[in-house]
Amino acid sequence: MHLYIHIPFCKQACHYCDFHFSTNMGQKSALVDALCTEIRMQHLYLPTPNLETIYFGGGTPSLLTEAELAQIFETIHTYFTVSPSAEITLEANPDDLSAEKLRMLRQYVNRLSIGIQTFDEATLHWMNRAHTATEAENCVRLAREAGFENLSVDLIYGIPNRDQSRWQLDLQKIRALDVPHLSAYALTIEPDTAFGRWQQKGKLPPADEAIAAEQFEELTQALTQAGYAHYEISNFARSGQDQTVQYARHNTAYWQRKPYLGIGPSAHSYNGHSRQYNIANNVRYIADIRQGKLPAEVEELTIADQVNDYLLTGLRTQWGCSLTELNGLLRTDFENQQASDLAAMYASGWLIREGDRLRLTNAGKLFADRVAATLFVE
Template identity: 45%
Template sequence: MTELKGLNTAVKVPPLGAEGAGIYIHIPFCKQACHYCDFHFSTTMGKKEAMVLALCKELELRKDEFAGIMVETIYFGGGTPSVLDTEEIAQLIATVYTNYYIAEHPEITLEANPDDLTPKKILELAKSPVNRLSIGIQSFFDEDLKLMNRAHSANEAIASLSLATRHFDNISIDLIYGMPNMSAERWKANIEKALSFNIPHISSYVLTVEPKTALYDFVKKGLVKPAPDEVAQAHFDILNETLTRAGYACYEISSFGKPGYFSKNNSAYWQQKKYIGIGPSAHSFDGQRRGWNINNNPKYIRALNNGELPMEVEVLSTTDKYNEYVMTGLRTVWGVSLDRVAREFGIKYKEYLILQADKYINEHLLFTDGDLLLATNKGKFLADGIAADLFIVKMK
């Protein structure tokens, strides 16, 4: 057995030919609430130590779910995982290594905000088992960051990348487009600034107005006017064209990576590999069932202290699994396999899919390549809506 960088825990060698899977750890804390965010988090840090212990306990209680399965990715999401001390991050990773079989070179990603990435923090992380950073830049313009209520400034975004790129090779950043009053020129400037750091992976999302967020209230009161759909579409086209020319592949609608730098965590999700979600509000998937944890920090901690799993589980029907496969597959370069649909769900599902897809093929939003159904460049931005029209409510 070998030892992992920064840990004293010996690695458990996975069985030969073990199936690959991932572990997602949700860190439900943020310094302040972004106006657009509807993820589960708390701005009160008083329960952070108790939360880390509860997360470790859930990891221990759920190890049998991955008996004989090899963990290829560990992903710290949130919330803001970078609010954790490096010792707390190491404690959680050590708990994974103690209880699960781990691939020889797992991808271990930490989501981080620029204001947390001080020189000291980056050096500590570089010495830790974390080997990939996902930095929430969102924009290089203070005007955008203030509208979003981000905790960092444009200068902090630039400083964090300048330092992080000296110590980490595998870095992803988040950028948001479709911002109110964001011109095509400012969006291009955001992309060009990102490219100037030679970042190998960029995740980019359209700004959406989610219920129960501050942004939703601002829009409802007329204080903020959302960007029209055609503007967001134009921003996506600029993004796709610019990054493609720069050598990135759009392997999933919101994910652009250089060769060798596709996110293993993201790819596993879109290819429907198994994963365990640890922490309040985290979701899990094993191919047959989907589970989700309670989205309440005190109740989550209390349940784990009592040795209970605060999780609900839904057994997926054949139609549920078909719908999920269409939704995930259509967003990616791997597409939707018509043969797989027939094999796993039944010939009626394949016939329905072909029939429903025909109009989108005629509109040049979808196309077929051998066995695969894929979105065209024109159809990528609309893929979620198209997929919903390919869903089956109930198979007759």
């Protein structure tokens, strides 16, 4: 089973981010108390209490103090059994990762996901990131010195009005750092962000899809040549010291339809037949929890919902979608029902069948959502 904890605080608002967070730290202590109460309220949501992964996302979880982390983990261990081999991930920003902070974090977590985004100083400033290019490089070295071997780094590509040489610099830096895992995302400009408002006022051009596709292909080629497995559209992993590929086990559970519990404002949960969505408001979340009320809406999933969710997530991975699993969900033969759409996707060169599996081709990775949507059932 899998546990996600949302920490909805940031030092400042990045211009591209539309995740739920607040820059007001005044309620951080009260919110941590509420998180712990929600764990108690929801601990029976999962089929078993045995946790294989724990993931602290945000927001900026690296803003948590040692006392706050200790409080959360004490609560987790009260209501769950954490596997000795559990992957415990914490998202962190480079400016939080001093040697002292890393030594403290190492007592609680065994994997860091570091939001570097770019190594270019001008672009970091333009994005309103809190860290510098120097901190972006140094934090990986400091993390290793603190004992973190399981490291992931985030990058953003497809940035408008950006010289191509800056993307090449990012790729060079990533190869030089030799981290075992990379997540890379094309910049998406959402309406309710600073970039979205700039774009509405004509101050920022739309993202260039052709440039984003070119940079994605450069990224894929560079990391594949460096020995990384491109195991999900946005994720790359290579073998660690024990020679096992260091996939993000927590995120892989999402893509493989495994049950997970989400704790905190805006967190989602999934148990196989329904999804649960927590309110994305810190004040109301804390108030509801204090009143003993779960601040969540529940969506019961139809058979079509379950099939389509699996297509949307499974096709993004190197494992693709199992026809046996699709048939089991649909309770009929998926290939027969979707024969014409499958034929069109095979002919496009974006999709192939290998044994029991439907997989995207390298060309198809650029059109993953379109392929999945074409195959959706009603």
